[in-house]
Amino acid sequence: MSNLEIVLKEEDVYSGNVKGMIPHGRGTYKWKNGTVYEGCWEEGKMAGDGRITWSSGASYEGNFYGGYLHGFGTLTNPDGSTYIGSWRLNIQHGFGRKQYSNSDVYDGSWREGVHEGSGKYTWCNGDMYMGSWKGGLMCGRGVMKWLNGDLFDGNWSKGYRHGTGVYRFVDGNYYFGTWTNGLKDGLGMFYPAISIRSSSSGRLGKKKASKPHSIVRSISIKKPIKGLFRDMGRISNKKISVGVSSMESSAFNSTELLSHNLDEGESVDDYNSSNVVWEREYIQGVLVKERTKNNAKVLSKKEQQRIFLMEEMKRKSTLDIFESRKSNYMMLNLQLGIRYTVGKITPLTMREVRYSDFGEQARIRIYFPRKGSQSTPPHNSVDFYWKDYSFMVFRNLRELFKLDAADYMMSICGDDGLIELSSPGKSGSLFYRSHDDRFVIKTLRKSELKVLLKMLPSYYNHVQAHDNTMITKFYGIHEITPRGGKKVQFVVMGNMFYTDLRIHRHYDLKGSYYGRNTNTYNIIEATTLKDLDLTYKFHMDKSLRDALFKQINLDCMFLESQQIIDYSLLLGLHFRAPEHLKSMLEPPDAYAFNRPQNTTDDGAIFRVDRTIQPTGLLLVTHEPDSVNTAPGPHSRGSTLKAFSVGDKEVDVLLPGTGRLRVQLGVNMPAQANHKVSHDISGSTEVELFEVYDVVLYLGIIDILQEYNTRKKIEHAYKSVLHDPMSISVAPPKFYSNRFFKFLEKVFPSNN
Known part of the structure; x- marks a missing residue:
């Protein structure tokens, strides 16, 4: 390898190490148009560390491979924008930080030149988003904080708030709800700001509980959500996405966002004396229904702060x-x-x-x-x-x-x-x-x-x-x-919930009850509920139920033989008429019209059947040509037979949706029976029943916990403190028997 200066026909000039007559080693190449590269070469191609300056004034310093910008490097553009991060074949790909010419900054993950993955985008006006991106747009879980102090923590899709989330207003009000394409859509709960009482004077301070209409006015003065995100940079020629890097240096974190510091000399008091929160229903951003919930359990500001911080710590890996x-x-x-x-x-x-x-x-x-x-x-x-x-x-x-x-x-x-x-x-x-x-x-x-x-x-x-x-x-x-x-x-x-149908409720059922409930302060559709949260019994076709319990028994015997415990039944519910669930939210007085005329005042219990006739689904004879017969990733068995259609293989027909093959644990139709009791006279109790058509998805998960010495010690210790029947950890035979008997109650026989 020698050191030469070569003048090429195109008037390009190379000076440096060569291998034969090919650049190899370190050298400088000057193109006729003014572009200059200084750095390493490998058999005629830029490879290794180097610096290139184009005639336009743009420059790059970093890694090269095969003649491409590839690895880690810094690109500086004539307009003042810079990118520091990973490259793949001349395209930003990996983790990097870009500062735009208008002083916007993106710090995070890139894919094929656009933001994709996790990261943070800070606008020049002070607004900030941190979370997931896809195709250059906010998509997935993320937190947005505006300059005025408002904050949204929830789900996004294609640059818009989409799915469940919580919006915290700068004045301390909260709204928990669902959004569709940037607009509130569906049921939600509005929690007004907490009254603050001065500990020294005993007088109410400035922070009062806001009335609902004041919040509506505060929303109305904001830009429409689509316009807002368009102004923030959601345009085709400058896609915004969030990547992941140097978060530890960011002042924007979940603990700071969701904590509220009290002024000196103030102490936390409960909500205003009425303890009012508002339940709201929106359709495409329009408020169509609002009512107060005077009997709702209201959390103090200190309790809210503690719960929010705990939840954010659980989600820390996402942010x-x-x-x-x-x-x-x-x-x-x-x-x-x-x-x-x-x-x-x-x-x-x-x-x-x-x-x-x-x-x-x-x-x-x-x-x-x-x-x-x-x-x-x-x-x-x-x-x-x-x-x-x-x-x-x-x-x-x-x-x-x-x-x-x-x-x-x-x-x-x-x-x-x-x-x-x-x-x-x-x-x-x-x-x-x-x-x-x-x-x-x-x-x-x-x-x-x-x-x-x-x-x-x-x-x-x-x-x-x-x-x-x-x-x-x-x-x-x-x-x-x-x-x-x-x-x-x-x-x-x-994934046991691999289906085109929407799963409205998720349950994880073990058959034990100590600690088997979920904090109900903010249950959303994606929340996984537990044994004590289950208020339904599921009635199924006799043959479908028999097949289900035959297989559950075989699976429990297998797990017992392997000394496995702590497994559970993962259950997903698709309600065919989810709007019927709204009736459960009505106050008790709404049921008074159901009281029978022959009511007495001797403490009798009246049974009122408010059954909704099952019109949401129908069992029909299986027709292979009418349904998708390809098995999912969680099932491979044959189509199940139903007693109600003459013990023939069946599909479930969902009006307005389609026709699905019924397999064990997949597309299983049932009726969910929900009982609500209300005391309407002080001495008379009315039992109310509601029935919903549902499609079930279920399977046994978490089968990797062996009943070892540590679990035996845990069982002995907890049995002293609690009822042995109530605790989750138990010997394998006892665990499987309790699990099976619990499910028999959840899926009662129709005989």
């Missing part, structure tokens, strides 16, 4: 940019590893699993350097080691579950990536969901990994023998170890 950056690396590593493993083993000839295919030693282990290798592609994540456990077993399981390898890779490893979910449990595990909702990926503790690997041979035999098993479907166990970092294990599972 904290530093953590989100690590999470995004983890998602990318997971996709790279799964794509590699599935692509490698799929072409192999299908064979029966062997004893050697199970256990910790049956694994693929490979290193993924950032620059790539002979067997792995280059990528924008950190260097990491990939491990795939029992890969041949899970290859056969995916075949057994009728899951196409290409569909599996496209779902998890496609361009849309994965969505991080907030953890619904106490384990602290991270959860991811594929963009098409088919799969859920959960991080495993080391103890859970050992239990799953130990159970895997028996699990394989069980699901092979029972097509209709209700137990979670597992598709793979993987491990990622960033170079110099800690190991993280994952398991890929089927």
Whole structure:
């Protein structure tokens, strides 16, 4: 390698190291148009560290690869805008910070040149958004704080507030509700600001409870939501998205946003004497109904602050940019590893699993350097080691579950990536969901990994023998170890709520009752409720119920044989007439007209059946040509038979929606019976019954807790403090019996 100056035909000039007559090493290249590159070369292409200055005045300093801006670098434009971050083939891709010419700043994740992932955008006027983005627009979970102090924390879609959320006004008022395309839409609760009483003088301070109409006026002076976000930069030629980086230096965090500091000398008092909150109903931004709820439990300001901070701490991984950056690396590593493993083993000839295919030693282990290798592609994540456990077993399981390898890779490893979910449990595990909702990926503790690997041979035999098993479907166990970092294990599972129907209620049922209830101060549609929150009994066709309990019994016997406890039934409800649920919100006096004429005052209980006739769904004979017969990721069994249609295979017909195949745990029709009792005379009680048509989705989850020595000690300790029947932890046989009997009460027999 020598050092030469070469003048090319096009009047370009190169000066530096060469290999033969090709730039190689360090050198400077000057184009005829004035563009100059100074830096490293590799066989005639810019590669390594370097700096390029274009004739337009723009400049880039950082990493190059194959002649492209690739790696990490800083781009400075003539208009004063700058970008510092990751690049892939001349496109911003990865994590980076961009300061626009108008002083707007975006700090976060990029994908193919637009904001996608997690990040923070600060407008030059002081407004700020932090959360998830997709395709350059706010999409997913996020927090928006306006310069005037108003704040929205909730869900977004295509740049608009969309889904559930909470809006906190600068004067201390709160609105919990649902938005559609930026407009309030549906039921919500308005909590007025809390009155503040001076501890020294005893007189009311300036912070009074606001009247509802004052809030309506305050909203009316704002710009329409669509116009507001358009002004903020939601335009096609400058897409706004939020990425993830250096969050630790940001002054914008959930604790600061949702806490309220009291003035010196003030103390927290309850709401105004009427203890009034308002229930509101909107249709596309228009307030159509409003009523007070005088009997509602009202929280003090101090209680609200504590609850909000606790909830935000639970969601910290979603909002904290530093953590989100690590999470995004983890998602990318997971996709790279799964794509590699599935692509490698799929072409192999299908064979029966062997004893050697199970256990910790049956694994693929490979290193993924950032620059790539002979067997792995280059990528924008950190260097990491990939491990795939029992890969041949899970290859056969995916075949057994009728899951196409290409569909599996496209779902998890496609361009849309994965969505991080907030953890619904106490384990602290991270959860991811594929963009098409088919799969859920959960991080495993080391103890859970050992239990799953130990159970895997028996699990394989069980699901092979029972097509209709209700137990979670597992598709793979993987491990990622960033170079110099800690190991993280994952398991890929089927999403039991993979359906086009809307799931209006979620329940996690164990059959125990100590601590099995949910804080009801802010229950939303996505909230997972527990045993004591369940107020329904579900009546099903006799044959459907028999098939359900036959399989639940088999699954419980299997889990008992594996010494597994702490599992639960995940239950999702789709109400066919959700507007009927509004009647439950009416005050007790609304039911007075149902009191029978022969009422006596001797304490009798009157039964009033307010059954809504089941018109929301219909069981019909199965017609394969009329429904989608492709199995979901959580079912593969045959169509179920129903007693009510002559013990024939059935579909559920949903007027105005479609026709669905009924399988065990999937598209199962039922009637949800809800009983409400009201004391209307002081001595007479009326029992009210309401029945709703529902479609059920259910399965057994959380099957990785073994009844080990630690659990035995926990059971003995808690049994002294509480009723042994009430606590969740219990010996496997007792647990399965209690679980089964509880479900028999939830799904009573019609005999």
